[in-house]
Amino acid sequence: MCALFQRLVGRKIALCITGSVAAVECVKLARVLRRLGADVTGYMSQGAQDIIHPNAVEFATGQAVVLGLTGRVEHLRGFDLVIVAPATANTVSKIVHGISDSPVTALALASKCPVIIAPAMHLEMYENQIFQSNFEALKTRFYIVEPLVSEGAAKMAPVDEIVDAAVYCLTEKDFSGKSVVVTAGPTAEPIDPVRVITNRSSGRMGIALAREAWLRGADVTLVYGPGSVPAPSKLRTIDVESASEMADAVATVSDCDFFIGAAAVSDFTTKAADEKIQSRKGGFNLRLTPTPKILANLCANTVKVGFKAEHGLSEAALIQSARRLLVEHQLDLVVANDVSKDIFGSTETEAILVDGSDEKIIGRIGKDEAAKLIFDWLGEL
Structure with missing residues (x-):
């Protein structure tokens, strides 16, 4: 169940x-x-x-x-x-x-x-x-x-x-009076009016987290990229498309008690063409530039949770990657995933929770259950 x-x-x-x-x-x-x-x-x-x-x-x-x-x-x-x-x-x-x-x-x-x-x-x-x-x-x-x-x-x-x-x-309101911002879904970086650079994130994990925060009484804002899972109507939602739009939206609500960056934000963007690039012209080159790092621009007193997605890493390497992100952005918790295990779009996930002193390996469980575990951890701070 x-x-x-x-x-x-x-x-x-x-x-x-x-x-x-x-x-x-x-x-x-x-x-x-x-x-x-x-x-x-x-x-x-x-x-x-x-x-x-x-x-x-x-x-x-x-x-x-x-x-x-x-x-x-x-x-x-x-x-x-x-x-x-x-x-x-x-x-x-x-x-x-x-x-x-x-x-x-x-x-x-x-x-x-x-x-x-x-x-x-x-x-x-x-x-x-x-x-x-x-x-x-x-x-x-x-x-x-x-x-x-x-x-x-x-x-x-x-x-x-x-x-x-x-x-x-019937859910205990242990986050009542707390403000929670959750980012979810992919971002889409336009190449031209038709094509985009994006990824396979469905937004399901981020929505599960936003919903869990709402159930527990928090004042929730969901900043949502173009995911395939509908955002619940009960949640205050800011719809965005690109990484820069997501960063701008987060900036308007960054003075929050908890920030959870569950979105799969594109690492790179490009200058979009004004018109559709014609395929009959053959190949074309894209010049990619880094997108803004949302985690770098949050309030100092905010409890910050980041997500780290890797592919095909060993458990030890995945934990090491999560710890680098934890230190680089002074996060309180990192949720590390190996996306080679078919979690994109699935109702289930596998993750490792990494904080400043420990890590907790989560077996394959539902994303709703994972969201509950994450908020149980946050509730103990």
Whole structure:
């Protein structure tokens, strides 16, 4: 299982379903949460029961569904997390005004654990001034997964976004109040309007690091080259293309607590031609010049993590190369990779963590798990 989602194992989650047609997605949501190790209990309003049968929710959760409040005081059960999805305009407004006339609203109001709200309704209702006022009030206490506005509706967020929110709410915020800048992806140095010098980096490792920082409560900025993995919408992202653009972007946010240079920045650039170089002319020569070194221009009090990619080196030589980078740029940690081991574009990596006094060899693990290990190390500083 992905390290990211191991945070859900054994957690008690209440899935509260209300009367939107998006309720049909909750069977899938419940199944995903259970597959990730969560213990899920369904709560349904009467409106939800008019759309999907409680038996479907019982099947998905593996437990009896709470359809009303009884002497067993179901709204006072001890959950680790409550998810209200979908949350109708009616439900949102009742929660804001303290109306607990269903098992869903009663549980949301009584819970002392984190509560996630995922709204769903027609666009006219979502845009109504009264609803928006209620919605803003809701944001002061609850975690909101914003709806997807399309086709005349404010649709419930996709299941994976709600699961991400669950992981976020159940992750310790040990980096709260800290600013983290992560560079990710390749850079592309233009040769002409068509061709570029680039590399095979997908950006997956850098995005995993930025996501881990976000999960742990940091204020995250992702400076992202043209990678093949989409940047999560929840992250503040500065899109760049060339090494100089990346250096300029980092300069605007360089006064940070932690900097992680996971991008595969081109070492060289060239003067780009104004027009496409015609292939029929035969070969042509490129004059390459060094690109700016981003690690050399960071604030002195920033904790700095660099990445060193080599190809086909022995373990000892890879550690030696990482130590040279560590000393040259006065880094706190270097993550060294041998890219001959098919890690470009993969969901897995192999690395050696090298600091001023020690090294730690990481076997082949998921990049999300590697990101967690790196932040565990940073958290001990």
